[in-house]
Amino acid sequence: MEIHQITSARNEKVKRWRKLSTRKGREEFGSILIEGEKLLKEAVCAGWQARSVIVSDEGIQGLEHLSHLDGVSIYAVYPSIFSQLVDTQTPQGIAAEVMVPVNGAGYQIRGEKPVLLLDAIQDPGNLGAILRTAEAAGVGDVWLGAGTVDPYNPKVVRSAMGSLFRSRIRRVDLREAIPELKEQGYWVVGTNPRAERVHFDCHYPKRTAILLGNEGRGISAEIDSLVDDRVRIPMPGQVESLNVSVTAGILLFELLRQKWRET
Known part of the structure; x- marks a missing residue:
C-alpha cells in the first residue's frame, strides 16, 4: 500500500x-x-x-x-x-x-415503500436524525424540497451515522413531486398541529408519503394545499411542538406498526 x-x-x-x-x-x-x-x-x-x-x-x-x-x-x-x-x-x-452517486431523473418510486417528503428542513442535525430514522422504519425514498439543508453537509453526514449512504435521496420541487406521487397511487399525509385527526386514528395505505415541514413555520401554505390528509400528534403535556426528527419517528413507526398488524 x-x-x-x-x-x-x-x-x-x-x-x-x-x-x-x-x-x-x-x-x-x-x-x-x-x-x-x-x-x-x-x-x-x-x-x-x-x-x-x-x-x-x-x-x-x-x-x-x-x-x-x-x-x-x-x-x-x-x-x-x-x-x-x-x-x-x-x-x-x-x-x-x-x-456522490447520481440518482435518475424523474419521480418514479421503487416498490411500495413509504416516501418521506421534507419541506425546508434547515437544521443539519435534524436532517441527519431524520435520515437515520427513515432508514430504520423502511422508507424507500426521501425527497428534499426547496429550502432544505444540503444532505451532504458534514453535520448531516455525521448525524445520519451511515444511513445517508444507503438512502435514496433526491432534491425535488414539491409542487411538482406531490402531484406525481398521487398519479402513482400515493396518499400524501401532512402534519398540522390543528388537524382534526390524530396520527394513530388515520389508516395509512401501502403507498403513503409523509410530509414534514420547517422547524419554525411548518409546512408552507402552498405545499400544504396539495396534501390528501392532515394529522396531528396528541400532546397532553405543556409543550407546543416536537422536534421534527421526533415527529418523523412517531409517524413513520406508526406506519410500520399498521403494516405489521395487517400481515
Whole structure:
C-alpha cells in the first residue's frame, strides 16, 4: 500500500479537499469529504466509490483495516493540515473523498415503500436524525424540497451515522413531486398541529408519503394545499411542538406498526 506524502497546505489536492467543506465545492466535484474509518467503511459497503484517502499521523494505523480499498490513492498530511480539512474538534486522523452517486431523473418510486417528503428542513442535525430514522422504519425514498439543508453537509453526514449512504435521496420541487406521487397511487399525509385527526386514528395505505415541514413555520401554505390528509400528534403535556426528527419517528413507526398488524 503506497502512501503519498503531502507537506504543503497550498498543495492543489489540499485546496480541492478544503473546497468540499462548502456546498459549491461539493457540487463542483460531485463528491464529499467524510471523516473516520467507520463512515468510510459504511460508504464503501453501500457502493460509494472512494477517490482518495487522507490520513494524518493518528490515522495511519487504521489503514491496515482498509485493505478493501486497493487501488485508491492514499495521502499522508501533517496533523495541522488535516485539521483544516475536517470540522470536528478531535479529528480521527482518517478521512476520504467519496463520489456522490447520481440518482435518475424523474419521480418514479421503487416498490411500495413509504416516501418521506421534507419541506425546508434547515437544521443539519435534524436532517441527519431524520435520515437515520427513515432508514430504520423502511422508507424507500426521501425527497428534499426547496429550502432544505444540503444532505451532504458534514453535520448531516455525521448525524445520519451511515444511513445517508444507503438512502435514496433526491432534491425535488414539491409542487411538482406531490402531484406525481398521487398519479402513482400515493396518499400524501401532512402534519398540522390543528388537524382534526390524530396520527394513530388515520389508516395509512401501502403507498403513503409523509410530509414534514420547517422547524419554525411548518409546512408552507402552498405545499400544504396539495396534501390528501392532515394529522396531528396528541400532546397532553405543556409543550407546543416536537422536534421534527421526533415527529418523523412517531409517524413513520406508526406506519410500520399498521403494516405489521395487517400481515
